[in-house]
Amino acid sequence: MVPGPSSPELAELVDAERAERRRLADALHDGPLQALLAARQDAEEALAGDQDLLATLPDRLQEVADALRSLLTSMHEDGLDADPLDVAIGRIADEAARRGRFTTTVTVTPAAHGIHDALVREAARELLGNVVRHARATAAVVDVTVAAGRLDVRVVDDGLGVDDRRVRGAGAAGHVGLERLRRGADALGGTLTVQRGASTGTVARVGWSVEALVAQRRLEEQLREDRRWTAAVASTVQDGLLVLRDGAIVQVNDALERLVGHDRGALLGARAPWPFWPPQDAAALDALLEQTRREGGAGGAHELRHGDGSAIPVLVAAARVPDGAQGRGGVLVTFKDLRERRREEERLRLEAELRTTVGTTRRLTGILAAVPHGPAAIYAALRETLGQHLGWQDLVVNRRRDDGRWEVAWTSGPELDVALLGAVYADADWAPLMMPRFARAGTFFVPAEAEVSIDGPDHVPELGGPVAAGADAWRPHDLLLVPMRDADGHPAGILSVDRPASGLRPTDTELEVLAVVAAHAAQALALAGAGSGAA
Incomplete structure (x- = not known):
């Protein structure tokens, strides 16, 4: 069973994500940026008359390229993740040896x-x-x-040796790599030491307790x-969707990208007013939040601004997703595109739809929180x-079995x-019931007059009163099926609903809401381990 994002560890997870962003920023500053600044300084001095420095510029620029390559490797470690630790450390050492023109020896217990x-x-x-x-x-x-419950990484070189005062002042001097490593070790109760060797070079060692490392890895x-769970849920929602945490956008779905004409890169991290929210309406967004x-x-009903400048009428619904343990919850916001609707015909129904959308958005968090x-x-x-x-x-x-x-589950x-x-x-x-001619708004509605039935046990409910008059009235033999699909879009279940309290057949908007609820329920059941049943 996979816990949802409202678990007591939510704040720690957010902190870990922020720490990863800080790590990448520090690595960019301490590696490629320093190499680039050195190359620029040489170029300026060469232009000022020091012709000898012209010969060093290719090496300086190669250092910049090497530093960028090393950073990109650390950001995309799919290959290293697949390797055993000793092989991965060996590859890292080989890359360092190539850049620094020295030999390496690696031992991993x-x-x-x-x-x-x-x-x-x-x-x-x-x-x-640093070597x-x-x-x-x-x-x-x-x-x-690994010894006595501790894991240590030690690097010994035969180089110039290090000045202890320089190491202690590395962060203040703008060389943040060692300082970042020291902060990371301190955060897990570990230690970092950098000392001169007995005769030459430097001995650098970072160590942690094994227990702390295991806990951090699990976190x-x-x-x-x-992240995977949130993305899987978001992908099932047909309307535009975003998730806010600490006031910033941390998740969007594909439907929102299409709706507003902005890609994820432009949206993630943005704060109100968002790139697609008209600046003149910023007060309305602040009031909604x-x-x-x-x-x-x-x-409420609002207009968004598409990336091409056009206006997009939408129905916006926001719901708070609290984290009771930490008090640092998020906000789920959905956007229903109203451009295809007949404005005047739908105006009288807008408030009722708004109440339904807001209430359903709140209750979707209840389905997911039940995982x-x-x-x-x-x-x-x-x-x-x-x-x-x-x-x-x-x-x-109805759940799909392994056979x-x-x-009926x-x-x-x-x-x-x-x-x-x-x-x-x-x-x-099911085939006669789930034909294209019965497909509507992500569901299959089979009206009684179609005279189609399922082979096998069925149930025709008593409606508890006279059947409503008119073509929109729900009939005892009406059938409404809502597919329940997994994160990959494969059928995992079928939700059948009957006896609407209104006595009326559902509108397309109501069917869309049912499709969203069924998708969330399918995801929740999958995460809870209630997948396909045994034969």
């Missing part, structure tokens, strides 16, 4: 493998980077050892899973969302349990 390989690689890269930049060494030795794994902060949700508590809690949240809020009185979830057949009431729970259907049973 087997016990170090898997404790926190990424952090060990980062420490080795930073310590070897490249400062030591003028001919040889370097890298040792990774970072949770962060990656949190403030109401969401105070009351838990807000919404850690298992399928029963998810089904209870589904019953509350569809039954109490949207007014569907009969609910049935490819479908089984849950219903919303005892009468349905008796009639349907445990019933099994083949794909061929």
Whole structure:
């Protein structure tokens, strides 16, 4: 089971993400930027008359290219992640040896493998980077050892040797690499020491307790899973969607990129007013977010500004996603495109749709928040969302089994349990009901007059009163099926709903809401481990 983003570790996960951004900024400053500044200084002095420096410029520029290549390697470590730790450290050492023109010897004790390989690689890269930049060494030795509950990374070179005062003042002098490594070690209760060798060169060592490294690795794994989880949920929403944390955009879905004509790079990290929000309406956005902060949700009709300058009428709904343990929750904002609607015909229904969208957005967080508590809690949240809020009185979830057949896994009431729970259907049973001619707004609505039925057990409910008059009235034999798809778009279940409290057949807007709820429920069940059933 995968915990959702409202877990007590949320603040730590956010801090870890910020720390990663700081690490990359520091590495850019301490590596490529320093090399580029040195090259610029040589070029300026050469232009001022020191012709000897012209010969050094190609080497200086090569240093810039090497530093950028090393940074890019550290940012995209897919290859190193796949390698055993000793092989990965060997590759890092080979790259440093090539840049610094020295030889390397690497020893990694087997016990170090898997404790926190990424952090060990980062420490080795930073310590070897200092040899490249400062030591003028001919040889370097890298040792990774585990003893007495500690993991140590040691790099010894035969270069110029280090001045202890220079190391202690490295951060103040603008050389942030060692200072960043020291801060990282301190944060995990570790230590960093840099000393002159017994006769020549430098001995640099960073070490941590194994317990602290294992805890940090698990925290970072949770962060990656949190990102994957959020992206998977966002991808199922047909409307534009963004997630705010600490006032900044931390997640957008593909639908929002298409809606506003801005890519993720322009949106992530942006604060209000967002790039697609008209500056003259900034006060309205501030009011919406403030109401969401105070009351838990807000919404309204607004106009966005597309990247090409055109106006986009939308229905905006925002809901607060609290983190009870840390008080540092986020805000989920959805944008429904209104351009295709007939404005005058829909105007009278806009307020009702707004209330439904805001309430459903709030309740979607309840479905997702139920993940850690298992399928029963998810089904209870589904019953509350569809039954109490949207007014569907009969609910049935059919889950796809490992043998490819479908089984009724849950219903919303005892009468349905008796009639349907445990019933099994083949794909061929569903085929007549899920034909293109019945597809509407992400669902399949089969009207009674189509006279199509499913082979196998079924249930025709009593509507509890006279059937409403008119073509829009819900009929006892009407059938509404909502596909439940996994993050890859594959069918994982079918949600069947019946007996609308309104007595009316649903509008396209109501069907879109059902499709979003079913998608969230499918994701929640998958994350809770309630995937395909056994044959």
